Every structure is written in structure tokens, then in C-alpha cells.
């Protein structure tokens with residue numbers, strides 16, 4: 001099985017559109033979006049713009065292999081897929097030519113790139129445009145604080161170009177040009193605290209930034225919370241092979257997967273290519289740990305590899321761990337490439353909801369189970385952080401009881417040996 005999956009071929013974006021000298025004023029019909037624009041590349045009436053947007057919304061039919069029946073969150077799912085796919089397109093163009101100057105360090109020393117910011121701006125903008133009715137709340141990883149500093153002028157200009165270039169590839173947004181202030185305010189729509197009431201989008205614009213920088217796996221992870229529950233999730237994984245990664249150590253064949261799920265409607269996967277159709281996916285049905293293999297973080301700083309290998313040994317797993325970055329692990333698990341995902345961060349680390357919400361619903365709708373180390377369901381209703389016992393594990397329903405025992409025994413042993421030191 002793949003120990004590390006590499007980079008796929010990526011395409012570059014086309015040339016920037018020239019700006020018209022006179023900004024077009026948008027009437028009150030679009031007032032909530034007005035701050036986004038400096039100008040439009042050709043005159044277009046607001047009504048036409050609204051029509052273009054609604055025509056572009058993809059609706060899923062209940063026929064063939066498509067998900068059925070049409071559910072409550074259908075419109076939101078179409079918007080989420082569109083937003084994540086466009087963000088993936090932006091990320092692919094940056095990963096193709098990643099420059100050291102495009103990388104910044106956040107206050108906590110974690111890396112953030114022009115693609116993290118650009119992806120967040122695109123998703124925020126597209127969701128807001130496609131679902132313009134009602135209040136919009138989003139809990140997202142990035143904010144604009146560092147970008148508003150004088151030292152970030154160049155980087156902000158690059159992000160603005162990237163976002164506009166990417167939007168220009170979509171027929172519904174090809175006449176839209178965002179200003180730098182529009183980019184900053186789109187990013188800052190992600191500052192919600194979430195919680196147990198109302199609807200909140202949850203976004204990780206690039207999950208696995210370290211993998212992204214290495215040219216490995218990453219994901220654009222977008223979910224919707226409704227009254228504190230995850231009801232919809234989309235995971236765009238541009239570098240994940242479409243074929244199973246169970247038996248290969250190489251990144252062979254075509255890559256670019258879009259996973260999606262609506263509560264009660266199963267989990268689905270399709271190619272990130274335009275016009276692809278989703279097919280239903282399911283977790284593996286294996287009940288024998290000897291046949292099982294497990295995923296974990298590539299980064300040892302993100303999960304205790306010693307502890308997870310002890311858990312796997314106790315359970316009877318024979319295969320070595322498959323270490324890949326990001327929530328691509330949840331996607332691969334949901335389609336049965338492996339049987340278990342283990343994540344046991346170092347003491348004191350607090351998990352954030354955007355690192356798990358989309359992966360959680362994709363796996364649970366594929367028939368899997370995701371819990372903390374005590375076997376409790378994950379609670380996404382407590383704000384920006386997950387409030388949980390020790391770690392996170394995901395597997396199928398048959399393996400979960402023995403996995404829980406192995407996890408609890410291993411944790412106890414680890415605590416005992418720590419107390420002897």
C-alpha cells in the first residue's frame with residue numbers, strides 16, 4: 001500500500017482579464033455583494049447576473065447512478081461542490097509553481113500559502129453568491145489579519161489575481177472581478193464561532209498545507225452544520241488517485257477526487273473533472289483485523305506514530321500504516337481503500353472542527369463510524385474546537401468494538417509507562 005503519494009500533473013490558469021476603467025455600480029438587488037467588485041469586464045445587468053448564477057446551479061437528478069431522492073440540502077450541496085472544485089483549481093495552479101515567497105508563517109508558526117487564502121476567498125464568495133438568501137455564517141481556518149499588513153501588499157495582490165483568474169474559468173463568474181478589499185472581506189466571512197443553533201458552513205481551505213507544500217496530498221474540506229449537526233460535506237482531493245490506493249506504492253492513473261455526502265443520502269465520489277457523475281461509495285466490510293490496514297498522518301507531529309502502531313499490533317493488523325496528509329484519509333477510508341484511520345495528537349493539542357467535519361460525514365454516510373478515544377460520537381456544536389477525549393478513530397461498524405478495546409488498552413499502557421519515567 002502507498003506509504004506516500006506524490007504529485008499529479010496540473011494545469012495552469014489563463015491570462016488575466018483587463019479591467020475596464022469605469023466601475024459598474026450594482027443596484028440594491030445585489031447590495032449584499034457590492035463590496036466584492038471593483039469593476040466588471042463587460043457591461044452586464046444585475047438581473048442578468050442573477051440569472052446567470054441561478055442557471056449555473058447544478059441540480060442532481062434522481063436517475064441513473066446519481067444520489068436520490070432529492071434532499072433538503074440539495075441546493076447547498078451543488079453550491080458546495082462548485083465552490084470546492086473552483087478552489088481546487090486555484091490550489092492546483094499554485095502547487096504547480098509553488099514559490100517560497102508564497103509561503104507565510106502564522107503566529108502559531110504553522111505555514112499558510114497564497115493558495116490557503118485564495119481557496120478560502122473563492123469558497124466564501126461562491127457560497128455567498130450561489131446561496132444569497134438568508135444570513136451567511138462560516139467557521140473557517142484563515143483570517144485576513146496578516147494580509148492587511150503593509151508587508152503583505154504583494155502577496156494580497158497575487159491572491160487577488162489568482163482568485164480572479166480562477167473565477168474567470170467558470171461561466172457564471174467570468175464577468176466578475178474582485179477587488180483586494182473584496183478578497184479580504186470574503187476571507188473574513190469565515191470568522192463565525194459556529195455553535196449549536198442555526199446553519200454554519202465549516203471550511204478548511206487547504207487541509208494538509210504541509211502536504212501541499214511537499215507536493216503530496218491535501219484537501220479542500222467544506223461542511224455544513226445545521227443545529228449543531230454535520231448535515232453535508234464535500235472533500236476535494238486534487239492529488240488523490242481515482243483508483244484505490246490500497247495496493248499501490250505509486251501514484252498511478254488519473255487523480256482528482258470529489259467526495260460528497262448529505263445526511264441520510266449516502267456518500268458519493270466523482271472525478272474533479274467537469275461533468276463527471278458521482279458513484280456511491282462504502283467503507284470496507286472486512287471484520288478481520290488481519291485484512292485491515294490503517295491510515296494516519298504523514299506528519300509525526302500531528303499524531304503519535306508509536307501509539308498507533310501499538311494499537312494496530314494489538315488489534316492484529318499486519319499491513320504497515322499508510323501515511324498521507326489531510327482529510328484525503330477520510331475519503332480513502334470511505335471508499336474502502338483501507339479499514340481504519342487513527343489520529344492521536346500530542347497531549348494538549350485541541351482539534352478544530354474544520355479538520356474533521358467534512359471527512360466525518362463522508363465516512364459516516366459511507367457506513368463507517370468516527371469517534372473519540374472513548375468511543376463517543378464527535379460533537380461539532382461547541383464552537384471552533386472539538387471537545388473530545390484524547391484522539392480520533394474511524395473504521396467500519398464491525399471493527400469498531402475491537403478497535404475501541406485496543407485503543408483503550410494502548411492508552412492505558414502508554415500512561416503507565418509515562419508514570420514510571
Ligand SMILES: Nc1ncnc2c1ncn2[C@@H]1O[C@H](COP(=O)(O)O)[C@@H](OP(=O)(O)O)[C@H]1O
Nearest residue numbers: 206207208209210297299301302325326345349
Ligand atoms: N500538533 C498537531 N497535532 C495534531 N494536528 C495538528 C497539529 N498541528 C497542526 N495540526 C493539524 O493537522 C492538520 C493536517 O492534518 P494531517 O496531519 O492529517 O495532514 C492541519 O491542518 P492544516 O494543514 O489545514 O493546517 C492542522 O490543523
Ligand SMILES: [Mg+2]
Nearest residue numbers: 204207208355
Ligand atoms: Mg486542516
Ligand SMILES: [Mg+2]
Nearest residue numbers: 141204206207
Ligand atoms: Mg488548512
Ligand SMILES: [Mg+2]
Nearest residue numbers: 110111141209
Ligand atoms: Mg493550517
